[in-house]
Amino acid sequence: MTTASISRPAVDPALVTTITGAFARRRLAALAVPVLILCYLIYTAFAFDLGGLFARARMDNAAILVSDFWSYKTHVTRDNRSGDLTIAIEGEAKGTYPAGMLPDWVTTDGATTRIDLGDGHLVTYDADGARYAIPDYGTVDIRPLNGKLALTAPEPLPDWISASDNKVSVTTDAGRFSYSRSKVETFKYQPGWELFFFTLDSPFYGKSFTELVALALWQDRVDPARSNLGYMLAEFWTNKMWRHGDVAWALFETIQMAFLGTMGAALLALPLGFMAASNMMPSGAVRFATRRLFDFIRAVDALIWTILLSRAFGPGPMTGSLAILINDTGTFGKLFSESLENIDARQVEGIRSTGANALQRARFGVIPQVTPVLLSQILYYLESNTRSATVIGAIVGGGIGLLLTQAIITQKDWEEVAYYITLIVLMVMAMDALSGWLRRRLIKG
Amino acid sequence: MVDIAFGPEPEKRPDPAQPSDAYLELTRRRRMYGGILMVIFVALMVSGFQLAQSRNAGDFLSGLPMLMAFPAEVLSEAWANRAEMPALVLRFLPSLIETINIAAVATLLGAIAAMTMSLLATRGLARWPRAIPVFRRLMDGLRAIPEIVIALVLIFILGGGPVPAVIAIALHTGGALGKLFSEVAENADLKPVEGLTSVGATWGQRMWLGVIPQVAPNWLSYTLLRFEINVRASAILGFVGEGGIGHDLKIALQWGQGRYDEVVVIFLLLLLTITFIDRISDRARERLVKGRRP
Incomplete structure (x- = not known):
């Protein structure tokens, strides 16, 4: 150590102190962040009364829930x-x-x-x-x-x-x-989930799968007025215990809310996005006003929009669609205007050189460039809005969210809760897969 | 070039003598497809809205004039009681803090879980490369379950309070952030990891010293964005389930007239908090991603 330092040119002692100081500070910071996080978690453990929670937890409820899920x-x-x-x-x-x-x-x-x-x-x-x-x-x-x-x-x-x-x-x-x-x-x-296919009063109750196939395909009609297969489907669809028809309708309603909300918001946000983009809108006042409008819509939370709209339009899926629509208009407007600001100006200039007016420049110079980006954002939100529509449905009284909250509030039919949860997860995963597939198709062309 | 543009089939190749014909033909066809898609889309939108409206309690046009009626009523009552506003703000401050705490704890726990899961699910970094699909599916599953489902089930077991909301949001956050984190980690430079491997570092040391410093700014930026989203989610969960300012809002709304001043205070508190967090996280994220030192 000493021999080495003798042969070297002298190091500026000020530099040494700065560097050792910086290292010490870094080491301290690396230690301080986890400690701070830990302190915060301990504080919240007290604020949330974690100790009392274990005393209040109803493990017998958990047992009911688990046993109802599979039996x-x-x-x-x-x-x-x-x-x-x-x-x-x-x-x-x-x-x-x-x-x-x-x-x-x-x-x-x-x-x-x-x-x-x-x-x-x-x-x-x-x-x-x-x-x-x-x-x-x-x-x-x-x-x-x-x-x-x-x-x-x-x-x-x-x-x-x-x-x-x-x-x-x-x-x-x-x-x-x-x-x-x-x-x-x-x-x-x-x-098992009893009566899932047919209730006790149905003529098909208790029949095995092969018996049902035989009935559907060649055996005599149970009800002379209609075919056995049609009768079976009707009995299944109107099952009084599980209400498959109502549940399917509720799932459809949830997806409908997400679709209408997302697409409606995209349609509204596209012109607004043009108005807020600095390279599209020459008037600074309009730009400012549009941007503040987006900020306002985003700041007034989805929850508040939902409440305001349900007061005006009453409960139902349209209210849910409008809530998603308004909320996403703000988000899309911001995202779209950012994408519009990032386009390549040369293509627009080329169109301009042919004497195109503003609308033609937008149609042939801008839209083809931004379409993949915008579509990808829209599809991503379509998927995430399917989840939001479940929650919003619980507030506005539409779709699968309503069925789920009702089933949970009665605290009785946990097998139905399990059924709804399974369906919701499958629905969200299907929408995720669909939107991912479409995005890959559209972006790769 | 023509082969690349039109494919190898000879009959699809345009006639070189008449380039404009082929171009016009192509444009016509594209316009037609575009037009058909547009018509289908518009039909879906219109019929969808009509269907939704027919299942709705009130319809769109008759509800439109009512849109301002409720806010007007609420605001006028709140204006009449404006003297009590500061006291109300103080009264709802604890539940606002609870809502923010729910979001913060859930984001922290979710981010910590997402860190581990994402590293275990990233090709090239995973501790057990064979288990990558397991962790990916796990994250997909966590993302797919809506928060409200977990929250309501947990309220049944654990009773009311903030903890069910924290767990529900944290699980969802873990899945959502895990996917984003893993996408960032995929692009990390592997050279530091190799260097650490050569000196015999364990997997934990390689990740902590080789990968995390590279991805930290992006991860932090995503986490802040998620925190913003989680504050909103925490308010909504309070409204549907229990805990935080959302619950106060529900009670005030159920009471209806006479407590509209409370509704306004809660709306204002929510609005200001969300705007504030939005701004802070926007600034911080810009700084993190663009690499400007404070």
């Missing part, structure tokens, strides 16, 4: 006063088995009902009360006695049985069973 439950209910038995999928009127129709795991014999929950779990309702036979444990026997419930079960009671004088409930892996004075109820969980 459905069937309620087998007996009214203890009248003795009537109802079997309903998800406990809904739309999914109630008609009289005389039973799933194959329920058998009735006079007043006795036997429910096979699988894996040896057997529930029996009879005139005396109800019994639940659980393998490796024993039988839970419940009989009403003097207005109270008498429970006989192997002692000690495990924690998955809760018992009081008025209600006994048992939760096992196979299902749930509860007995109260007014009714006895058993839930059986099965995988």
